[in-house]
Amino acid sequence: QKEVEQNSGPLSVPEGAIASLNCTYSDRVSQSFFWYRQYSGKSPELIMSIYSNGDKEDGRFTAQLNKASQYVSLLIRDSQPSDSATYLCMGTSYGKLTFGQGTILTVHP
Amino acid sequence: DTEVTQTPKHLVMGMTNKKSLKCEQHMGHRAMYWYKQKAKKPPELMFVYSYEKLSINESVPSRFSPECPNSSLLNLHLHALQPEDSALYLCASSQDPSGGAVEQFFGPGTRLTVL
Numbered sequence: 001q002k003e004v005e006q007n008s009g010p011l012s013v014p015e016g017a018i019a020s021l022n023c024t025y026s027d028r029v030s031q032s033f034f035w036y037r038q039y040s041g042k043s044p045e046l047i048m049s050i051y052s053n054g055d056k057e058d059g060r061f062t063a064q065l066n067k068a069s070q071y072v073s074l075l076i077r078d079s080q081p082s083d084s085a086t087y088l089c090m091g092t093s094y095g096k097l098t099f100g101q102g103t104i105l106t107v108h109p
Numbered sequence: 110d111t112e113v114t115q116t117p118k119h120l121v122m123g124m125t126n127k128k129s130l131k132c133e134q135h136m137g138h139r140a141m142y143w144y145k146q147k148a149k150k151p152p153e154l155m156f157v158y159s160y161e162k163l164s165i166n167e168s169v170p171s172r173f174s175p176e177c178p179n180s181s182l183l184n185l186h187l188h189a190l191q192p193e194d195s196a197l198y199l200c201a202s203s204q205d206p207s208g209g210a211v212e213q214f215f216g217p218g219t220r221l222t223v224l
Binding site for chain 2: 044045096097101
């Protein structure tokens, strides 16, 4: 089992909808998680970090961590075409940061 | 200053060339990283420096040689590369030397093409 797994998508949502991105992790992954957004040809950009169980909101973004079920998710409300990108979930395992495979999100007008 | 810079942005080199990639951060971070990213894949960790000492080498071939001259600078020396080494090379930094709970911040990357 991969240590951090993402639903690989691709995910397509209409403008204004909620986009839901999910990531599951193995027992070996410690419970600090980060969501990065990566536009094509660009480097990853940190958009959310979450360390404790529950929800964390920042503008249109909400990260959710559920330790019992071993998943972390990112919700994007009022999705915009500019949100179209690859979203990478990242967790720590034995002190090393491990990326999921990424989910390609397309927001169509 | 919350930025990680990398030079050059693009690099084309032959298999017999020697070149270097450079990375700089002025955030006072004590951990710095090199990643390699191929198209449609997540970044792969190559090296981690913690307090200017190499702490992780992910079994990277010796044709890649990292160097950390001081706490703000990180270099990656390249020699006798192969075409399959063509990729986006990313530098990142973080506060936490253990590379654990603290966020990493990425530079813009160097797009490397090996002919």
